[in-house]
Amino acid sequence: MSDTQLASMQNAAPAVRFEDFGLSPDILRALADQGYTHPTPIQAEAIPIVLQGRDVMGAAQTGTGKTAGFSLPIIQSLLEHANTSASPARHPVRALILTPTRELADQVADNVKAYSRHTPLRATVVFGGVDMAPQTAALRAGVEIVIATPGRLLDHVQQKTLNLGQTQILVMDEADRMLDMGFLPDLQRIINLLPKQRQNLMFSATFSPDIKKLAASFLQNPVTIEVARSNATADNVTQVLYKVEEEAKRDAIAHIIRDRGLKQVIVFSNTKIGASRLSRHLEKEGVKASAIHGDKTQAERMAALEAFKQGTIEVLVATDVAARGLDIAELPCVINFDLPYNAEDYVHRIGRTGRAGASGDAISLYTDKDTRLLADIEKLIKHNIARLQLSGFVPQRSSERRPRRDDSESGASPSRGAQYGRSAYGPRKEKVDPWFLKPYEPEPSTGHAESDTAVANKPATTKPQKTKVAALLGGTPKR
């Protein structure tokens, strides 16, 4: 027996079970339906605290079972003050769960519905991009738990199809993301609609000063629950980097997918157009792919996600709409086609894999221009990511796509490309360079951290952003 095994046995506390929390048999039955018997660490920590009615500031990594961590005790609390009346008027909204994206709202709602299925409590989801009528019908019939994105929720409040006057529990999921997305004014409006006396739970994967300010503004004497170190990446996810020229990225993705025989992978692009293009490129290469981003209709988004979960498509090419919270069972691999502009998004993106203790791979492409982004990411996750060579990758360069040899340097007559200008292919800043024949040049092994740090420390380039959030929280509310 290894030392670590021995140590873990000696340290092992008697395993906590869901039955130990005094949860209703109806909830336990729902958990049993799904084969859940033992809580994850965050669940074990959060459930008793939420049951006590305390406010919570949760620093929870994705994939830790956060949703059940707050849903189960909320359902229990609502049950303890159950109302047996069948009248819709007797079913006021008592718990409100806010999420930044529609897909996340839908997913959380699925979970809440599953956990409460044997109880008399009703839950419904409310988000934009889809017909309001079914949501209105569900709300009119009466629900105790609403899961929503902020905009459509406020829309319903305005339409008087939803009243938050009796809501006792507020959950803000992915609060950092909601701030990033400019939801602060909406959040403040929503909070103003709620009774002053209520329980607040706020979850955030990362902790910026803005998040702390938001927390201080509405949490009452909160208990802080921290499971994984904040801003940490799961250590069961293997992270690697491949340096690729910008023009070769799409081929590199196709190569990696084929080379590794990937059958289920999310590829993140920084732009909606980039995501669509890459998806089409992969399809041309015979890889079943779909794109998901904010310019797609909600129906297309849901269809793509479903097809990916079902395995009908192998690759989901996504913008950061899919970066946070989405739970795809046993997703083995995430690829960054672009490095995210925001280092925190890197943590979230790769958090789609390695969930629930499974192992996962996170592969990122980077170019010369990404030095700064890479430095930010490695600073945030507090370690360096292995630079690997993309083996056996010789990008396909069909003659029409491969830029012609540039003869101008040798004094020969200008190439057609030069004659006609660069309109058709866009500006090319470099002379033709047989980059794909160059040997791999690893980053200087101590150097990359040092040189990157040097870049990060340049006084002029460190961002001194004065945030709107601070202004909104501190000063006069805008609009």
Place this chain on the structure above:
DNA sequence: AAAAAAT
């Protein structure tokens, strides 16, 4: 820089 979210 970009993306997301009510219409």
